[in-house]
Amino acid sequence: MKPAIRGIAVNTFRESARNKMFYLLVFFGILFALSSKLVSFLTLGDAMKVLKDTGLAAINFFCVLIAIFTGINLVYKEIEKKTVFNILSKPLSRDEFIAGKFLGLALTMLTALGAMAVIFFAFVAVSGGGFDLGILLYFFMLYLELLVIVAISLLFSSFTTPILSFIFTVSLYLIGQVMWTFNEFKDYLAIPLWRVFTQGLYYLLPNLHKFNIKNEVVMGTAIDPWSVLFSVLYALAYVLALLALTVLIFRRREFQ
Amino acid sequence: MTRRRWLAVAALSGLLLAAGMQQRYDSTVDYFGERSAFVSLPPGKTLRILSFGYRNLVADMLFIWSIQFYSTYNIRNRFDFIERVYDTITDITPEYKEPYIIGSLIMAHEAQDVPMALRLLDKGSRLNPGEWIFDHDAGFYCYKYLKDYTKAEEYYNRAAANPGAPVFIKRMKAHLVYLRDDPEVATRMWLDIYRSAEDTLTRDSAFNHLYQIKAETDLPLLRERIVEYQRRYRRLPAALSDLARAGLVREVPRDFSGNEYIYDPAVGTVTAQRIFRWKKR
Known part of the structure; x- marks a missing residue:
């Protein structure tokens, strides 16, 4: 890795890690994950299932919040505070700046998710659930999902305000979770052009549903290794495409 | 009085006033009296979409809510939408076993609607091939509440056909054959269980049944x-x-x-x- 990119990445990580919001969200993620024990007391039958469902959902939710809140501010703040002038005046290209920002955010997400995952693993083991390898696979898939979200928020952060970035990123996140309905929806469309349009959107918008293997992991149903492999490749390709688009926009931006 | 004291007095007065209003409100509501309730739920497929990737959590919450709701005995019409509630939960996560089992138990035991319970268990069996528990429960309800031993036997046959079905399903099936007055077939089935028994409990149980059937024929x-x-x-x-x-x-x-x-x-x-x-x- 180029030293310039590494420098930006490390600084981005430090900056995110110093943010109070980051700690607050990690804290609440852990708190809600642990409080899944209380929810599991209320059910009848398999309490471990409810504990895992609630805990994983809490970790998922707070990690997505961290990804969005950290991502939407990153580039915008540099532009707003005019620190971008200082950075870009150094022997560093705009492409490297974006790559560094993304890698720093990816490291931040890894730290946040890692902290929550370790605590949750220990919690499940103490609660009698043992060491569930499926949960480890779920966290890996969640990390891929978070990388896509980070890339989306970084894209919006490069050309619009944090509020609009937040709205756009959340919208894309929600759409991404229900992309599986698009395939069914297009069959209801009578006009072929609409069907082509819907099909186009299906491939264009982020399909985040594939990373969500909570149900399979908790219910212990089989996970196709090929689908995992394709999801990994999808995430890498989609992140690459988003970063390229971000760089394209950022290159054209003029700072005043 | 200083500004700080004014603020403290205002905060305390506000809290007292709020407590008073809560007391007045409580006097207008009969929390534990008989009441009616209406449940409005979107269809399962819609909720699955609206859960935005958190369908397990939504199903868990609905299931936990249903347990609390159907345990509230002062709601007189609480069973009006019970089938819809459990259909929705099982539409969101068809692999979740507990809603079928607990839902059918409430339907059969509390709402006293065994056909409804059987419909839910049939759905569970259909959506979870290889799972014996739903057919076992359905067989038990036919045996216990409907006294329909032929139908119960059918369910137990289906349950026993699953690879993971425990041995007691075979015993239950043989007992049902005995209950529908077919001692010859029942004897054959119990003899088969007796000879192939791998544990004392199964062997003793088969022995007792064979003893009973023979005595009932001989005496x-x-x-x-x-x-x-x-x-x-x-x-x-x-x-x-x-x-x-x-x-x-x-x-x-x-x-x-x-x-x-x-x-x-x-x-x-x-x-x-x-x-x-x-x-x-």
Whole structure:
């Protein structure tokens, strides 16, 4: 890795890690994950299932919040505070700046998710659930999902305000979770052009549903290794495409 | 008074006022009185979409809510939408077993609607191939509430066909055959269980059932032959072997343990050494 990119990445990580919001969200993620024990007391039958469902959902939710809140501010703040002038005046290209920002955010997400995952693993083991390898696979898939979200928020952060970035990123996140309905929806469309349009959107918008293997992991149903492999490749390709688009926009931006 | 004190007084007064209003509000609501409730739920598929990737959590929350709701006995119309509620939960996560089991239990036991419970269990069985518990529960409800032993046997047949089905399903099936008055087939089934038993519990259970079925077949025959003997010789037989000597039976049947049945020559009664009242219909 180029030293310039590494420098930006490390600084981005430090900056995110110093943010109070980051700690607050990690804290609440852990708190809600642990409080899944209380929810599991209320059910009848398999309490471990409810504990895992609630805990994983809490970790998922707070990690997505961290990804969005950290991502939407990153580039915008540099532009707003005019620190971008200082950075870009150094022997560093705009492409490297974006790559560094993304890698720093990816490291931040890894730290946040890692902290929550370790605590949750220990919690499940103490609660009698043992060491569930499926949960480890779920966290890996969640990390891929978070990388896509980070890339989306970084894209919006490069050309619009944090509020609009937040709205756009959340919208894309929600759409991404229900992309599986698009395939069914297009069959209801009578006009072929609409069907082509819907099909186009299906491939264009982020399909985040594939990373969500909570149900399979908790219910212990089989996970196709090929689908995992394709999801990994999808995430890498989609992140690459988003970063390229971000760089394209950022290159054209003029700072005043 | 300083500004800080004013603020403290204002905060305290506000809290007191709020507590007073809460008390007034409580006097208008009868929390524990009989009331009615209406449940409005979007269809399962819609909720699955609206859960935005958190469908397990939504199903869990709905299930936990349903347990609390159907345990609130002062809601008089609480069973009005029960089928819809459990259909929705099982539409969101068809693999979640507990809603089928608990839902059907509430339907059969509390709402006393066994056909509804069977519909839910049928759905569970259809959506979870290879799972025996739903057919087992359905069989039990047919046996316990409907007294429909043929239908119960069908369910137990389906349950027993699943690879992971426990041995007691086979026992339950044989018992149902016995209950629908087919002692010959029931004997064959119990003998099969008895011979292939791998544990004492199964073997003892099969033994007891075989003992019961044999006694239920032998005793009426012996009683009938004793009456015939008395009609023919104007006295009761001195021992059961008299029946064989008189040619009324080819040989005196013995119980499944190989022991003779207990005969009282003074009154002419014949009984088995062991009686299993718990197996009576």
